[in-house]
Amino acid sequence: MSDNTGINLESYTDIVDQFIDWLQTYADLGETTLRNYKGDLRDFITWWESGEGGGVPFDPAAVATPTLTQYRAHLQTVQKKAPATINRHLVSLKRFFTWCAEAELIARDPARVVRSVPSQRSAPRQLSDKEEARLVATVDQYGTLRDRALVYLLLHTGLRSCEACRLKITDLEINPRSGWLIVRAGKRGKQRRVPLNVTVRKALEGYLGELASTAETAPGQFVFRSEKGGGLTERGLRYVVSKYVQIARLEDVSPHDLRHRFGYRLAKTGTPLQEIAQLMGHDSTDTTLLYTKATGADLEARVARLAWE
Secondary structure, eight states: OGGGTTOOTTOOTTHHHHHHHHHHHHSOOOHHHHHHHHHHHHHHHHHIIIIITOSSOOOGGGOOHHHHHHHHHHHHHTSOOOHHHHHHHHHHHHHHHHHHHHTTSSSSOTTTTOOOOOOOOOOOOOOOHHHHHHHHHHHHHHOOHHHHHHHHHHHHHOOOHHHHHHOBGGGEEEOSSOEEEEESSOGGGOOEEEEOOHHHHHHHHHHHHHHHHHSOOOTTSBSSBOTTSSBOOHHHHHHHHHHHHHHTTOOSOOHHHHHHHHHHHHHHTTOOHHHHHHHHTOSOHHHHGGGGSOOHHHHHHHHHTTOOO
């Protein structure tokens, strides 16, 4: 393969560095991903040369499929890695051996048929009632009308950050007893209509009233503006949320957690999965099912009720 010419077939001591150099040149990968590839491969080589994989200097041509499945088992049972971490290691190995085969360093790719480890998707982080109350109380006390309307919107509509930032005046319909918004281009370009309850309608009315008296509110204007007058960016939205998270002394709360809070609250009130998926813009109810999963605290409480003491 022409892209891999110049590889030294006499020595494999720097084979990983050569592979990483190739990735840097021909693959569009970030620095973190490249570091993961390098670390994963050096972990495997260390395991191999320690005796588990043969106890000889590393040579990709000497690695067979059973060796890789043994390494997978080692990661599972000895190192007790999480399924996602194990699968990342396997992806690194698969790409490495594919590269070796294309470079004609090996006759056959031993990693091609190695399967990943099945993993159960974990439920998104749940924002507790107390955490939500603290965040809302903080933005009520210290926030501007814009920031209050933004936090209320995320909590009561489940919009993604990008969807909230793209929202325009014409995408809102607010009446005394009803209201809704239109997400014009959600994930994969899908459009959806989301009702606005009385809580978020009042927050938006207060903000839009102030906006009308201080700035232009033409139909094409964004609902949420930056201090410079343009549309609020996703980075700016994250800053707004993190500001009140810090004041409220909460930990690890992101704008996406506010979206998840909306999904959990719908699930807890018995909303059918298909309706939750429609409101949140999910492609499949498989994603929506995550909101019905019990937390560790829920399961612990249920098992505790069975105790005899």
